[in-house]
Amino acid sequence: MDKKELPIGVFDSGMGGLTAVKELRDILPHEDIVYLGDTARVPYGSKSRETILSYAAEDLAFLKKVGVKFTIAACGTVSSVMARDNIFEDERSCGVIRPSVKTAAEVSKNKKIGVIATPASISSGNYERLLKELSPDIEVYSKPCPMFVPLVENGYVERGCIPAVEIAKEYLLPLKQAGIDTLILGCTHYPLLSGIISDILGDGVRLISSGAEAARHAQRLLGEKGLLSTKSGPGTLKLYCTDSADLFMENATHFIDLGGARAERVSLGE
Amino acid sequence: MDKKELPIGVFDSGMGGLTAVKELRDILPHEDIVYLGDTARVPYGSKSRETILSYAAEDLAFLKKVGVKFTIAACGTVSSVMARDNIFEDERSCGVIRPSVKTAAEVSKNKKIGVIATPASISSGNYERLLKELSPDIEVYSKPCPMFVPLVENGYVERGCIPAVEIAKEYLLPLKQAGIDTLILGCTHYPLLSGIISDILGDGVRLISSGAEAARHAQRLLGEKGLLSTKSGPGTLKLYCTDSADLFMENATHFIDLGGARAERVSLGE
Missing domain, CATH: 3.40.50.1860 (Rossmann fold)
Known part of the structure; x- marks a missing residue:
């Protein structure tokens, strides 16, 4: 597949990252988006640095396997812990910090x-x-x-x-x-x-x-590299979670209009 | 070791089960107690039934390996989900429901x-x-x-x-x-x-x-079976958790006076 037409990946420990998805859809309506919410282990915010790092590595590996052109770690906790060692932000990904x-x-x-x-x-x-x-x-x-x-x-x-x-x-x-x-x-x-x-x-x-600033950052970087989608129709939204998909769908509606998007449950770290 | 002198095990997804430990120490001051808080995966309450069951099975297996004479699942969520199928409550263990x-x-x-x-x-x-x-x-x-x-x-x-x-x-x-x-x-x-x-x-x-009712239930059952400790000194308290031990110690003080007890971090499910 042309790299341009790969989706943008977004992950979070739970639902909050959907606010970044909302911003992305507003400013980049033609882009496909893949979202992962690690709902079986939410929240990350109260956990230790090393636990957060190992969970984030699994989230990233999952999105890499799915195939994305850019990843937003739409989780303040992950972004913060990772920013300390400059191990996450490069031309293919960013946090929200x-x-x-x-x-x-x-x-x-x-x-x-x-x-x-x-x-x-x-x-x-x-x-x-x-x-x-x-x-x-x-x-x-x-x-x-x-x-x-x-x-x-x-x-x-x-x-x-x-x-x-x-x-x-x-x-x-x-x-x-x-x-x-x-x-x-x-x-x-x-x-x-x-x-x-x-x-x-x-x-x-x-x-x-x-979340809004991370979405604009992704837009800028992808634009500079000529990696924005050239499709004219609306982008798709694919949702993954690690606990019950029904529970995810129910809670997600607090954050975003899902349209017809369905969630699928996956296992990480296997 | 004489079975009487084995500790009573208590587990919870996090800290809340320490209120049951407090009750146990009040009514059974000579008993040794082992507590496990699955703090890397807290809270269980928002997760699906099958995820809760698999976490609880790992918590139980850990306490069994440590060696306990009775186990209290001092987690309302676990007790509730398990009570549905009568798979947890017997003469060696009880939930809080x-x-x-x-x-x-x-x-x-x-x-x-x-x-x-x-x-x-x-x-x-x-x-x-x-x-x-x-x-x-x-x-x-x-x-x-x-x-x-x-x-x-x-x-x-x-x-x-x-x-x-x-x-x-x-x-x-x-x-x-x-x-x-x-x-x-x-x-x-x-x-x-x-x-x-x-x-x-x-x-x-x-x-x-x-928590208090579960502690009294444990006291009654152990008494009936002649399994109450015959020691005269104060019982010991050993704490395990699955995320940072320092974080656990800090948060645990909201719930209970730890005395000199220290927490140790362990991995479950391995």
């Missing part, structure tokens, strides 16, 4: 940037390190938000939803008080909370969605 | 019993089935509470904590309105929320902790 870090450094005027993500992503220190590499005078204010994924997965996302607003205030008010003008949403679940987050931080704070 | 169901049926006066647990436990239908087997006139009011585990694991457990109280009201007010006089806490994390739960339900509702 570097693209969002680059955009945040470009758009911030006062050089005070907030980062919210899972505990594993924050404690890796990668956001801070990468932002300071781009511009040493940036001040970074980080906050792990362990309750945001369960809130999103259980539908506590509407503006005014009391438990979500109370928990979000606890996480975000210190960042607001620090005077940030830009906030990186360093977990692909978090865009679903952007209404609540904006209400707390106000219009003066620009939200950077890590 | 049957003992709590038995106690609830005994103490309820108006025969209206509430059950709260993870979505997998509730959708298995086992609580309802087992309660009705004991007494067909019992009315069962079940409610899955998917946010309770993340709330507990992130420390939202104090009376008056707004997000926890709001979410708990959403789950519990329908049970209160139904007029229950007994509530089974069908997940070993939930006893940490018993203050909040009592405040909502009032003094008229008796809370049954599934």
Whole structure:
């Protein structure tokens, strides 16, 4: 097959990476997309570095076997842990951290940037390190938000939803008080909370969605290499998961309109 | 070794089973205890039946290899899925469902019993089935509470904590309105929320902790068989986990005073 017409691969520990798929479909509607959600082992965010690395290696190997022209690790936790050793980002793949870090450094005027993500992503220190590499005078204010994924997965996302607003205030008010003008949403679940987050931080704070930035990064890289699809019809979406396909389909609808796409269950690491 | 002096094994997908360990140590202070938390794959509650069964089989095989005289599956999800086929409960082991169901049926006066647990436990239908087997006139009011585990694991457990109280009201007010006089806490994390739960339900509702009932069941069975330890000193506690031991130790302190016990990381299924 012409390399141009191979699909773009996206993987995540669970469902959150579907927000990156949504962004990809918006900006690259003709591309085929293959998604893998490692739902039998979700979440990765609370696990140790070495466990996360071994799971990510299996996810990558699976997509390589399926055959993709580019891979997005649409999992903040994997992207963060892997960015530490520069072992993942090259011309065939990217995580969700570097693209969002680059955009945040470009758009911030006062050089005070907030980062919210899972505990594993924050404690890796990668956001801070990468932002300071781009511009040493940036001040970074980080906050792990362990309750945001369960809130999103259980539908506590509407503006005014009391438990979500109370928990979000606890996480975000210190960042607001620090005077940030830009906030990186360093977990692909978090865009679903952007209404609540904006209400707390106000219009003066620009939200950077890590999934959207990774999608734009993929578009740019593939364009430069002449690897964008030349098809005219709508791209296909193929979904794989590692736990029940029915459960996956049911939960996925919180994140994305699946259209007619079906999920298939696969085993990793065999 | 004299079989009497073998440890009691307890396993869970993560930390929650430590509440059963706490109960065991209270009522059987001379017994040695071995705990396994499958932290690399936690949580089980959102996974499919067949995945849960294969994980549980590996947990059991591990404790059998270590050598225990009795095993408590201190995981509501595993207990529930296994109870469906009667494949786990015998004279050498028990889950946390049957003992709590038995106690609830005994103490309820108006025969209206509430059950709260993870979505997998509730959708298995086992609580309802087992309660009705004991007494067909019992009315069962079940409610899955998917946010309770993340709330507990992130420390939202104090009376008056707004997000926890709001979410708990959403789950519990329908049970209160139904007029229950007994509530089974069908997940070993939930006893940490018993203050909040009592405040909502009032003094008229008796809370049954599934971990405590399983501990009493183990005590009764071991006593009947003459298998209680005859040692006079305090029993030891040995902890195993499948992800980082440091992470386990850190999180375990939310649930139990570890004393000098250390955790050791092990691999399952090899």
